[in-house]
Amino acid sequence: MMSHHEDYNDLLPGYALDALDDEERRRVAAHLESCPACRLELEELRETIGLLAFAALGARPPARVKEAIFARIAAPDPADPDAAPPASHEAVSAASAAPTAGLASGAAPVRRPGLSVLGGRARLALAALAAALILGLGGWNVALQQRNEALAAQVRKQGLVARLLNDPGAAHSLSGSSGDPDYPSSGPAGFIYTDPGSDVALMLTYYLPQLPPDKQYQLWLIGPDGSRVSGGLFRPDANGSAELLVRAPAPFGNYRAVGVTVEPAGGSPGPTTPRVVGGTLQ
Amino acid sequence: MDWSEDDGQLIARLAVGDSAALDALYERYAGVVFGLVLRIVAERPVAEDLLQEVFVRAWQRAGSYDGSRGRAGAWLCGIARNLAIDELRRQRRRPQLVSEHDDRDPPREPSAPNGREVAEEAWINLRRVQIETALARLPVAQRQVIELAYFEGFTQSQIAARLGEPLGTVKTRMRLGLRKLRDILQGQGLELEVD
Structure with missing residues (x-):
């Protein structure tokens, strides 16, 4: 019979995933009543689990689902007394399905306590990046290697990044080696989004080691014959991440793979060190 | 399009x-x-009904949403996952009624997305990349037990039986895997805190 906090604490992941048997679940639930530390950890675990949903490939539902939702909330079923929200019915917007563009513009983002898992400013930064790339707006605060006007104009004209980000076939995973046999994939990693017919791509990389000031990372575009041309120079942020908008000399259909190496600041004509992270484009 | 309004504000409204x-x-x-x-x-068809139910419940329960208990996306997905797993477990109890429809892996809806949908999906896809990257960093055996519990609704005992592994092993993998995943995602969250 369990009696120690540690024993219950070890059951929390299974409890959070709703994967315990009934008897264990009841015991953990009883312990949670009296243990703020376990309640706090449970909340963290549940937030992590909530994010697992994003691993499922998104799917666009048919419009009839949304219509059904708004029909239900607009005309609550008399047999379903909970179908209306609990408060302030006067506040219901007259046009229930009105477009929301422009609502609350300029409102300051609310910072809530809790985990920073892909939330808060991170979410806004990614949203801003996506919006900026899609709409051709300036002003995003994610470090892009080349944010010159010509490239922005090209991206805007082609609507390309939006297409890349929404085409599952456009994403190619990049990996490095950590040298840790327990976690073979815990080294540098990332994705590059390409279209064979376009010379613009978006690359996201993570877990890159920091570099001294006289070094930079250099992206190489590898041709079918093994030739390498530079795809640009970059530095990761303080946490080892980088988002890079890449412009190649030729459409990406001309390259079979990409690789990243450490080079002297300013770049090299060809790679001079082993690949840190890379992957094929097929 | 307004990207400035975060999930918490939407739930409050x-x-x-x-x-x-x-x-x-x-x-x-x-x-x-x-x-x-x-x-x-x-x-x-079942998924469409569940999707409808998730958002109706979100509408009904927004007043009890506590922002400190997880972000809105995780909250919505938690509602969705619970409803879907309940449905799955119901189906398993009456297996003769399962698979009246053969709708696995249906093609994407052909309707053209509007600009806002494109932007929202782009963000969702970026986020999926983050989660997949994190999952890829887990040892395979740990990832497997988490996915069997989360997506398939199996209990630890059921997973142990399916894998032919001792229950204690499954419990350990789930504990280590989920905590490691939390740590990785927290690390990614910090990485993505761009100034």
Whole structure:
């Protein structure tokens, strides 16, 4: 019979995933009543689990689902007394399905306590990046290697990044080696989004080691014959991440793979060190 | 398009009965919620019903949403996952009724997305990349037990039976894997805190 906090604490992941048997679940639930530390950890675990949903490939539902939702909330079923929200019915917007563009513009983002898992400013930064790339707006605060006007104009004209980000076939995973046999994939990693017919791509990389000031990372575009041309120079942020908008000399259909190496600041004509992270484009 | 309004504000507006906020939340999360329930129940008509139920419940329960207990996306997906797993477990109890529809892996809806949908989906896809990257960093055996519990609704005992592993091993993998995943995602979250 369990009696120690540690024993219950070890059951929390299974409890959070709703994967315990009934008897264990009841015991953990009883312990949670009296243990703020376990309640706090449970909340963290549940937030992590909530994010697992994003691993499922998104799917666009048919419009009839949304219509059904708004029909239900607009005309609550008399047999379903909970179908209306609990408060302030006067506040219901007259046009229930009105477009929301422009609502609350300029409102300051609310910072809530809790985990920073892909939330808060991170979410806004990614949203801003996506919006900026899609709409051709300036002003995003994610470090892009080349944010010159010509490239922005090209991206805007082609609507390309939006297409890349929404085409599952456009994403190619990049990996490095950590040298840790327990976690073979815990080294540098990332994705590059390409279209064979376009010379613009978006690359996201993570877990890159920091570099001294006289070094930079250099992206190489590898041709079918093994030739390498530079795809640009970059530095990761303080946490080892980088988002890079890449412009190649030729459409990406001309390259079979990409690789990243450490080079002297300013770049090299060809790679001079082993690949840190890379992957094929097929 | 307004990217400045975060999920917490939308839920707050939902709680006072602002249906435009429900619209915005739907545009932001319907794709990921639908993808999730479709992956769990595998049948498109069932998934559509569940999707509808998730957002109606969000509308009903927004007043009890506590922002400190997880972000809105995770909250919505939690509702969705619970409903879908309940449905899956119901189906397993009466297996003769399963698979009346053969809707696995249906093609994507051909309708052209509008600009806002494209932007929302782009963000969702970026987020999926983050989660997949994190999952890829888990040892395979740990990832497997987490996915069997989360997407398939199996208990630890059921997973142990399916894998032919001792229950204690499954418990350990789930504990280590989920805590490691939390740590990785927290690390990624910090990485993505761009100034």
